[in-house]
Amino acid sequence: MNSPSAKRILVVEDEPAIADTLIYVLNNSGYQTEHVGLAQTALTQLRAEPFDLVILDVGLPDGNGFDLCRQLRRFSEVPVIFLTAHGDEIDRIVGLEIGGDDYVTKPFSPREVAARVGVILRRLGASSTNGQPSAITGHFELDSLACRIRYRGQMLDLTRYEYLLLKLLIEHPERIFSREQLLERIWQDPGEVFDRTVDTHIKTLRAKLRAAVADRDPIRTHRGLGYSLQSR
Numbered sequence: 001m002n003s004p005s006a007k008r009i010l011v012v013e014d015e016p017a018i019a020d021t022l023i024y025v026l027n028n029s030g031y032q033t034e035h036v037g038l039a040q041t042a043l044t045q046l047r048a049e050p051f052d053l054v055i056l057d058v059g060l061p062d063g064n065g066f067d068l069c070r071q072l073r074r075f076s077e078v079p080v081i082f083l084t085a086h087g088d089e090i091d092r093i094v095g096l097e098i099g100g101d102d103y104v105t106k107p108f109s110p111r112e113v114a115a116r117v118g119v120i121l122r123r124l125g126a127s128s129t130n131g132q133p134s135a136i137t138g139h140f141e142l143d144s145l146a147c148r149i150r151y152r153g154q155m156l157d158l159t160r161y162e163y164l165l166l167k168l169l170i171e172h173p174e175r176i177f178s179r180e181q182l183l184e185r186i187w188q189d190p191g192e193v194f195d196r197t198v199d200t201h202i203k204t205l206r207a208k209l210r211a212a213v214a215d216r217d218p219i220r221t222h223r224g225l226g227y228s229l230q231s232r
Contacts, residue, residue, distance in 0.1 A: 006032040007052040007121055012042040012068070013083065014061050018106075022055065025110040026117070039063035043071060051078055053117055058084035058095070066098060073099045077160045079120045081113065096187075097200050099159055139218070140170045154212040161186060162205050165198075169219065169229035178226035202227060 009026055013019040014037040026033045034051075036042045039060045046054070054072070058065035069080055079101040095103050102116050141150040149156050149166055158166065164186045168177070177185075179198045187197075206219055218230045 006030055008050065009033045009053050009055060009117065010042065010045065010051045011035045011055045012039070012060065012065070013037065013055070013057045014059075015057075018057075018083075021110045022113060025114050029114045029118070031114075031117070037061070039065070039068045043068060046072060046076060046078070053079045053081065053121060055081045055083060055113065055117070056100075058082055066094060069095075069098050069100060073159060079124065079160075081116060081120070083108070083113075096197055099161070101160075140166075142167060142170050151209060151212050152216075156208055156212065158205075158208065161201050162208070165201055166205055166229075169227070173229050176222050176226050176228045181226065 007030075009031045011019055011022050011026070011033060013022065013035070016037075019035050019037070023033045023035055034045075036045060037060070039062050042054075042056070056065045056069065060068070065082060065084070069082075072078070072080070077099075080099065081102040081104060082095045082100050083104055083106060084095075085106045101120050104113055104116065139152045143149070144167070147163055149158065149163065149170070156166075165182065168182070168185055182198050202219060202221075206217060209216065209218060220228045220230060222228060
């Protein structure tokens with residue numbers, strides 16, 4: 001029996017056999033698990049109730065899991081693990097770039113999925129407990145407890161990985177981070193992510209910073225080395 005404080009997991013999977021196995025393993029791992037089989041039902045439930053993590057099948061009868069994740073990211077940063085029958089690299093890249101936290105290809109071990117759930121939730125928990133109330137670097141104001149960043153007085157609308165990337169750069173101004181270091185520090189499992197993912201997130205970060213201040217680009221590219229943040 002799960003405790004009242006157990007983390008809540010929503011499994012969005014239309015194949016009953018897969019869903020039942022996942023629910024059994026997750027419940028035995030101490031999580032409180034709920035299950036839906038349709039994208040629209042999942043979206044409605046995610047708008048109405050708080051969940052700590054979503055396990056999301058990419059191929060659903062009434063929609064695509066990637067599309068559902070895009071809609072979810074408009075109002076929530078809940079972690080998402082994708083399930084898919086496809087193993088193509090491009091699918092993995094798309095899933096991670098639109099805001100997914102992990103990617104598991106069928107057939108898979110339910111215990112491995114439960115272990116990945118634990119890794120993501122522990123990482124997010126450590127991030128929130130270690131945060132400092134506020135810090136100012138150059139023209140940036142970082143509020144780690146609220147997971148918010150202001151740039152030249154303007155609040156930035158960031159995805160989770162954009163926030164984590166910018167937070168790391170703010171905390172170490174002028175330090176050059178290689179792509180490999182950023183993958184290891186932010187995504188924790190560099191074997192499952194790609195260099196292109198870092199470049200894509202840096203690109204979207206720059207676009208949001210330019211939207212705030214058009215003539216400034218505080219993120220510097222060091223060819224062959226990586227990226228740094230200017231302190232002034």
